[in-house]
Amino acid sequence: MTTLAEHIIVAGAENHPPMLEKSMYDSWVSRLRLFIKGKKNDRMMLDLIDNGPLVYLFVEENGQTIPMKYSKLTKAQQLQDDCDVQATNIILHDLPPDVYALVNHQDAAKDI
Numbered sequence: 470m471t472t473l474a475e476h477i478i479v480a481g482a483e484n485h486p487p488m489l490e491k492s493m494y495d496s497w498v499s500r501l502r503l504f505i506k507g508k509k510n511d512r513m514m515l516d517l518i519d520n521g522p523l524v525y526l527f528v529e530e531n532g533q534t535i536p537m538k539y540s541k542l543t544k545a546q547q548l549q550d551d552c553d554v555q556a557t558n559i560i561l562h563d564l565p566p567d568v569y570a571l572v573n574h575q576d577a578a579k580d581i
Contacts (some may be wrong), residue, residue, distance in 0.1 A: 486500075486501055486504045486505075486559050486560070486562050486563050487500040487501060487504060487563065488563040488565075489563060489564050489565060489568060491565070491568070501559070501560065502515065504559070505518075505556065505559060508555070508559075510548065510552045510555075513548070513549060513552045514552045514553075514555060514556040514559075514578070515556075517549070517552055517553045517556050517577070517578050517579065518556055518560075518578045518579055519579065520579065521577060521579040521580075522549075522550070522553040522576075522577040522578070522579065523546055523549045523550050523553065525537050525542075528541075553577060553578055556578035557575075557576075557577065557578045557581060560578055560581050561573065561581065
């Protein structure tokens with residue numbers, strides 16, 4: 470007899486990403502990509518997962534070279550940064566605890 474949880478995993482859900490099952494990684498990847506395609510800024514999130522996040526520009530301040538502050542980025546750069554954070558959260562959302570423990574120190578969706 471199948472459980473409700475198993476039916477949800479097979480059918481998928483629109484309000485949360487699919488749960489990673491270690492033996493079905495390829496299926497999870499394709500379902501996760503499909504889930505992201507249903508979100509706002511989907512193409513940008515998928516691009517960030519494939520190609521990596523925005524590389525912050527560096528500026529000189531008080532004789533030191535530091536990354537540019539978020540508030541000083543252009544609107545497009547802020548959107549790109551926000552999309553990377555959202556994509557990272559989507560990926561991390563339904564990882565099993567042991568897998569999450571391996572990747573939770575990563576800052577970018579591509580690295581995860």
